[in-house]
Amino acid sequence: MNLISITDALQAVVSNIIQGAVEKVSLKNASNGYLAHDVIAPINLPSFNNSAMDGWVFRFEDYENEQRTFIQTKEVKAGDEIPENIDEGCCYRIFTGAPVPENGTLVIMQENIQTVGSSVSVKEEGASFFKNIRKTGEQIMSGEVALKKGTQLSPAAIGYMASLGVSRLSVTEQPKVTILTTGNELVEPGNALESGQIYESNSAALVAGFKEMGITSAAVNKRPDEYSAVFNQINNQIKENDFLVLTGGISVGDYDFVSKVLNELGVKTIFYKVNQKPGKPFFFGKIGNCSVFALPGNPAAAMSCFYYYIRPSIRKFMGALNPFNDCVELPLKENFTVKGSRDLLLKSRIHQKEVEILDGQSSNMMHTFALANSLTQIEANQVALKKGDLVKVFPF
Helix, strand or coil: CEEEEEEHHHHHHHHCCCCCCEEEHHHHHHCCCEEEECCCCCEECCCEEECCCCEEEEEEHHHHHHCCEEEEEEEECCCCCCCCCCCCCCCEECCCCCEECCCCCCEEEHHHEEECEEEEEECCCCCCCCEEECCCCCCEEECEEECCCCCEHHHHHHHHHCCCCCCCEEEEECCCCCEECHHHHHHHHCCCCCCEECCCCCHHHHHHHHHCCCCCCEEEEECCCCHHHHHHHHHHHHHHHEEEEECCCCCCCCCCHHHHHHHHHCEEEEEEEEEEEECCCCCCECCCCEEEEEEEHHHHHHHHHHHHHHHHHHHCCCCCCCCCCEEEEEEEEEEEEEECCCCCCCCEEEEEEEEEEEECCCCCCCCCCCCCCEEECCCCCCEEEEECEEEEEECC
16 A cells, blocks of 8 residues: 655645634734734834934034034923924933934934033944934835735734734634544543553643644543444534544554544545654544544654644644745754654754754654654655754754
């Protein structure tokens, strides 16, 4: 059986995701969202010339004519109206953010000023025209595109919008996400383990992964390995969610019911099983508006698939300009021997412009994932890589 390649699988996932609906939200609720339309600046920013320093404002022509002693005739604070023009040979005391008069063309910082009463002496040479003055429209002019459609609203972007007076933004809605875990052996952390049981960790990791993307409403449901329970739960969830993420039960064991249930419910298989390690038994399908991801039960394999496939699909749904993971080429810190004929997604750590492949790469091992800050992709059928060889690295 020919397995789909890791590259083709990623393209298949992203190409099958449909962008969500557009909604208008308040600025305080827009964080981490993606703009559904270009934002046009409603004002100039700054909207007036203002001082970048605490100091004194002068006419540059006086300074250029080698005048160094002036008379202070006014004080201007942030929030004051734009003052009248400065008379020849005079200056104004000015504070950071305060409006500069129309003919104020030089601000000297207070550390380079000496005063005696109203007499102001400049101790700085070589000052330039408009030094220490923020010009009108220096950041952006009214009518220009402030942020493009598809831009993610980081904290800085939110602040930028606020500085333009924007109070509401059109963003693509967050997806409705449910995580469904299956397995009789799984126990919620905080409870005692009985013989043969393990703590369920996949849902905790996945919920944290979604929260990192700004999705705080991912629900978690848990069902035992019992056919009717799995069937009913999946049937209900595909009707209510944009993304259904299943962990465990996708393999071919006697009690792995997920694949049978998905088939019976009419979920269209886009692919099942990828030529990768870890995460070979990975399923992606569609039914109606719901995208169904069935991840391997082993936690490191599940998280590798989350980072490599689900994160880009979420960004595509939310309208990102570029939904794909950032990728950089970095030199290997140490030699690495490749085993097997599958593409590898390796837990790795970027440090000082190199990438270190961490120990403990088995699909069940999360202790090294906890130390990782990236996944390194090694293409299939490579035999050995040397220190310094360039590899593809996906920072988290």
